[in-house]
Amino acid sequence: MEPQARSVTEHVERVLALVTPLRSVERTPEDALGSVLAEDQYAAASVPPFDGAAMDGYAVRLADLPPDGSPVALQVTGDVAAGESDLAEVGPGQALRIMTGAPLPSGTDAVVPVEHTSTGRFLAGAPRAESSVTLARRPRPHVRRAGEDVRQGERLAYAGTEVTAALVGALTASGTVRVAVRRRPLLAVLSTGSELLPADEPLGPGQITDSNGPMLAAAARAAGADVVRLGPVPDDLMALRAALDEAVHSRADLIVTAGGVSAGAADVVREVLAAPAPGPDGDRGVTDADVATVAISPGKPQALARWRGVPWLALPGNPVGAYASFELFAHPAIDRLRGEKAPGGPRPVALAAAAGWAGAPGRLRVVPVRLVPLPDGGAGAGTTASAVGVVPTGSHHALSALAAADGLALVPPDVEKVCAGDPVQVLMLR
Numbered sequence: 001m002e003p004q005a006r007s008v009t010e011h012v013e014r015v016l017a018l019v020t021p022l023r024s025v026e027r028t029p030e031d032a033l034g035s036v037l038a039e040d041q042y043a044a045a046s047v048p049p050f051d052g053a054a055m056d057g058y059a060v061r062l063a064d065l066p067p068d069g070s071p072v073a074l075q076v077t078g079d080v081a082a083g084e085s086d087l088a089e090v091g092p093g094q095a096l097r098i099m100t101g102a103p104l105p106s107g108t109d110a111v112v113p114v115e116h117t118s119t120g121r122f123l124a125g126a127p128r129a130e131s132s133v134t135l136a137r138r139p140r141p142h143v144r145r146a147g148e149d150v151r152q153g154e155r156l157a158y159a160g161t162e163v164t165a166a167l168v169g170a171l172t173a174s175g176t177v178r179v180a181v182r183r184r185p186l187l188a189v190l191s192t193g194s195e196l197l198p199a200d201e202p203l204g205p206g207q208i209t210d211s212n213g214p215m216l217a218a219a220a221r222a223a224g225a226d227v228v229r230l231g232p233v234p235d236d237l238m239a240l241r242a243a244l245d246e247a248v249h250s251r252a253d254l255i256v257t258a259g260g261v262s263a264g265a266a267d268v269v270r271e272v273l274a275a276p277a278p279g280p281d282g283d284r285g286v287t288d289a290d291v292a293t294v295a296i297s298p299g300k301p302q303a304l305a306r307w308r309g310v311p312w313l314a315l316p317g318n319p320v321g322a323y324a325s326f327e328l329f330a331h332p333a334i335d336r337l338r339g340e341k342a343p344g345g346p347r348p349v350a351l352a353a354a355a356g357w358a359g360a361p362g363r364l365r366v367v368p369v370r371l372v373p374l375p376d377g378g379a380g381a382g383t384t385a386s387a388v389g390v391v392p393t394g395s396h397h398a399l400s401a402l403a404a405a406d407g408l409a410l411v412p413p414d415v416e417k418v419c420a421g422d423p424v425q426v427l428m429l430r
C-alpha cells in the first residue's frame with residue numbers, strides 16, 4: 001500500500017521552512033540587477049531635480065501671451081541648452097530659445113514648442129539668428145516640474161522585490177549610489193545513478209547521458225542562483241556522501257540532488273537519508289530527514305534533509321519529474337534564499353485550455369503546455385479576457401514536450417479531465 005500522499009502545498013511549506021534568506025551585501029544599482037532588495041528604497045533626491053522644458057521651443061512669461069490665444073511678437077534674447085545653469089532673467093516681452101531638458105529660466109513659466117511659432121523649426125548646428133519670434137498661448141505649459149516624477153524621500157521599492165532594469169534607472173535618477181541586496185545563493189546540483197555519464201563521454205550498453213545535471217543547473221541559474229555542478233555519482237553510499245561533502249566544502253547554500261529517491265534497491269539517496277553519518281568534528285551528517293510521497297505527477301517521490309547542516313532537496317530522477325519538482329519546490333527555496341517577499345517560484349497565470357486533456361485524480365498533474373491563439377479570440381473562455389489559451393505539447397513524461405513548453409499547467413487533484421475552455425493555472429517558464 002502506498003502511504004498517504006502529501007499535498008504539494010504542504011511540501012512547499014516544508015521546503016520553505018528548511019531555508020532562510022541570505023545576508024545582505026551592498027551593490028551599485030546596476031550590479032544589483034536580478035538581486036532582491038534587502039531594504040525598502042527611498043529616493044535620495046527629487047526627479048526631475050529642477051523645473052525644466054519638456055519641448056524644444058521658447059521659454060516665455062505667460063503674462064505676455066494674450067489669454068484668447070492671439071499671437072504676439074516677443075524679443076529673443078538668447079539660448080538655454082540642456083545642462084546650462086547660468087541663466088539670464090527673462091524680462092517682460094522677452095523669450096529665450098530653450099531645448100528639452102534645460103532648466104526653466106527665472107521669470108518664465110511656460111514653453112511654446114518651436115513648431116507652433118514663426119520660427120517653425122530649429123536647424124541642428126546652424127547659427128540661431130532670429131531676434132524675435134511670433135507665438136501664441138498653448139493649452140499646456142510644456143514644463144516638467146521639479147519632483148513631479150519622484151519626490152525626495154518617497155518610497156521607490158519595497159524590500160523583497162527584484163531589481164529590474166527599470167528600477168536601476170529609477171534608483172540612479174533619484175540619487176541612489178549603493179543598494180542593499182541579498183547575496184546570490186550558491187546551489188550544488190548533483191545527479192545520482194550508476195547509468196549516468198557526463199555529456200562528453202561515449203555511452204556503453206545500458207548507459208545514458210546525465211541530462212538532469214545540466215538542465216537543473218540551468219534552471220537554477222535562470223532562477224537567480226549560482227551553481228556548482230557535481231557528479232554524476234554512482235549508486236554508492238560512500239560516493240554520494242563524498243559528493244555531498246564536496247557540496248558543503250564549496251559553501252553551497254542549498255544542495256539539490258536528482259535521482260535515487262524512489263523504491264528501487266539501488267536508491268542511494270534513500271540509503272544515505274536513512275543512516276546518519278557522523279563527521280569527524282562531531283556533526284551528525286544527515287539531520288531532519290523527511291522522505292515523502294507527494295501528490296503530484298510527475299515528481300511524486302521527494303525528500304528533504306540537511307547534510308552537515310546544509311539544506312538538501314532530493315528530487316526524483318525522471319527528467320520531467322525532476323524539472324517539474326525543481327520549479328515547484330527548489331525554485332521557491334531559491335526565492336526564499338534570495339530574500340523574495342513571495343517565494344513561490346514561477347508566476348502562475350490563469351489561461352483557458354484550448355484543447356482537452358486528462359488530469360491525474362488524487363494528484364496535481366503538471367502538464368507542459370504552449371500558448372496558442374484561442375479559436376474564438378477568447379470570447380468563449382468565460383473566466384479570462386485573454387485571447388491566448390494553452391495546449392499540451394506532448395506526452396507528460398517526455399523531455400521533448402517540456403522543451404517545447406511555454407509553461408507548466410497545474411491541474412488540481414480533484415479534476416479528472418480538463419475540457420477546452422476550462423480555466424487552468426499555468427506557471428510561465430518564458
Ligand SMILES: Nc1nc2c(c(=O)[nH]1)N[C@H]1C(S)=C(S)[C@@H](COP(=O)(O)OP(=O)(O)OC[C@H]3O[C@@H](n4cnc5c(N)ncnc54)[C@H](O)[C@@H]3O)O[C@H]1N2
Pocket residue numbers: 191192193195196208209210211212213258259260261262263264267298299300301315316317318319321
Ligand atoms: N516500485 C516503484 N517504483 C517507482 C516508483 C514507485 O513509487 N514505486 N516511482 C516511480 C517514479 S514516479 C519516479 S519519478 C521514479 C523516481 O525514481 P528515482 O528518483 O529513484 O530516480 P531514478 O530511479 O534514479 O531514475 C528514474 C529514471 O530517470 C532517469 N534518470 C535519472 N537520473 C537522470 C539524469 N541525471 N539524467 C537523465 N536521466 C536520468 C533514470 O535513468 C531512470 O530512467 O521512480 C519510479 N519507480
Ligand code: MOO
Pocket residue numbers: 296297298299300301316318320321322
Ligand atoms: O514522480 Mo515520477 O516523476 O511521476 O515520474
